[in-house]
Amino acid sequence: MTRRPFLRWLRRNEAGNAVVEFALTAPLFLIILLGILDFSWQFYAKLELQGVVNAAARAATLEGNALSQTALDNEVRRKVLNVFPRGEVTFVRKAYDSYSEVGDPEAFTDGNGNGRYDSGECFEDVNGNASWDADRGQTGNGGAEDIVLYTASLKMTRVLPIWKFMGQSEQSTLVASTVLRNQPYNAATSTKQVICT
Structure with a gap:
């Protein structure tokens, strides 16, 4: 076979096209598939964590559980680790006087008018x-009729290696929180005082 007929034959020959096309598209397809699976897994973990946190927070607002917050945290930890055994679960509770104060800073007199708190004000x-x-919440579960922001964080190692391709960390931290009011089982107390240093 001379050179020209061989080149013509090579251009028309379609054998092996599927292998070449698959080799070009397979890596992208696999990355997308692994990304969907990783996202779904983390989404499931977030839903599981949020559900357990909501149930524990409702129980925490009852007077009978006012002194047993550690037991509630341990129950949340146990339920989450049943599904994600290598995870680390941590908790934060902050109590406020009203819903509108959640996450707000403590009020201050802005003596120099710069819009932020400076030492001595x-x-x-x-x-x-x-x-x-910067967050006026009191650490802990507060008292009667207090608003409680209950937050649980789940730190876990991702099971699929997609994080390597996306430039992300192997560790993932999911956070679930809820805000509820304690039952009025006692007279509410206040610790407010004005301090000038």
Whole structure:
């Protein structure tokens, strides 16, 4: 076979096209598939964590559980680790006087007008720790009729290696939180005082 007929034959020959096309598209397809599976797995983990946190937070607002917060945390941890055995679960509780105060800073007198708290300015110490805080919440479950922000974090190792291709961390941290009001089982107390340092 001479050169020209061979080139013509080579152009018309379609044998092996599927292998070449698959080799070009397979990596992209696999990355997308692994990404969907990883996202679905983390979405499921987030739903599981949120469901357990909601149930524990409802129980935490009852007077009978006011002193047994560790037991509720341990129950949340146990349920989450049943599904994600290598995870690490941590908890944070912050109590507020009203829903509108959740996440707000402690009020202060802006003496120099720069819009932020500076040392020496007077502030209302809502949480009783004698220092100004960007979040006025008092650590813990608070008292009767307090609003409680209950947050649980699940740190886990991702099971699929897609994080390598996406430039992400092998560790993933999922956070679930809920806000509820404690039952009115006692007279509410206040620790507010104005401090000028």
